[in-house]
Amino acid sequence: ARVPIVKHVTHIDKAKILNFNEKENVLDDRGGRTIDLKYQSYEVLNFDDLLLWIDEELDPERPYMVSNIGEGEATLTFRSQREALMTRVKMNERNRRRYVQDLESFTCTKHDDSFLPEAECIDFDICLRPFSIRNSEYLRKVYTNYENSGLARAGAVVLKEWSKLWGLNNSFRGYLTSYAINIMWIYFLMRAKVIPYISPYDTEDRPMDAHRTPTYLRLVPAAHTEKETQRKMGIL
Known part of the structure; x- marks a missing residue:
């Protein structure tokens, strides 16, 4: 019997991967390594309302920072890969449920301009x-x-x-x-x-x-x- 797996295929620009020429710890203007997710809503356009909506969506996960980048769009910044991954899974699961109920549609994609560990450029499988x-x-x-x-x-x-x-x-x-x-x-x-x-x-x-x-x-x-x-x- 085959082992059930989830395949991860990278699409990261290798120019953003740490290498020999980079410093030991690359820090962005927020003072640390970060993972950004881009959240886009087609219904909740006011940023204050969007913050409340995101807060409800992510409970108990909390982003380190939420930045307003336009009408119905925000960047969620996390300190760890695990928090960002859990957030993306939650959002995608709830989006499918709402899509069936015809309530709201939004996208949640990885949008990270900081330097990443070399492991980000390697394809891998997750065994279940x-x-x-x-x-x-x-x-x-x-x-x-x-x-x-x-x-x-x-x-x-x-x-x-x-x-x-x-x-x-x-x-x-x-x-x-x-x-x-x-x-x-x-x-x-x-x-x-x-x-x-x-x-x-x-x-x-x-x-x-x-x-x-x-x-x-x-x-x-x-x-x-x-x-x-x-x-x-x-x-x-």
Whole structure:
């Protein structure tokens, strides 16, 4: 049986992705990393009324800032990806319900001009099975907790792109999944003693302390120069 998944395909301009030439922490004029959603209403045109409507829609989520950008339009600014994602899901679900009732129509789209983490330019799937939380928590430990985890993260991205290019990563045709590629990569790194052995049995089947809002990490640590990273990746 196939594993139920939700596919995420990026449409982000790669010029907005953090890279070696950017500072460690890119701050916008609001003093931090932000995610913006553009909210457009075709019925509620007064901004004060729109604020009340948005407040009711998003309960209990709250945007960091709401900016008036025109009649019936506002930009909702959030501090975290999770809050923005939950807001977008809520709005889209309620919009479908109202559309059936012929009450109001609005759109809610991502509209972000700030610099984003490199992960934003990578296509990925979200697994809808309970064990995906355990597997994701295990991968998080491997890719964040050790001295060479930065190289492991970068290598995982390279391997995924390479395996997609050559058709090895294609579960729909019976080949390898992205998760299988990651596990093979981790096994190689452990055998080569690049990272220590990490037992998968140390991660609970339903980890209650899993990081629901993980701290952002650069794909490659800032302490590594581009040439140094290329050299070490070449050795691997």
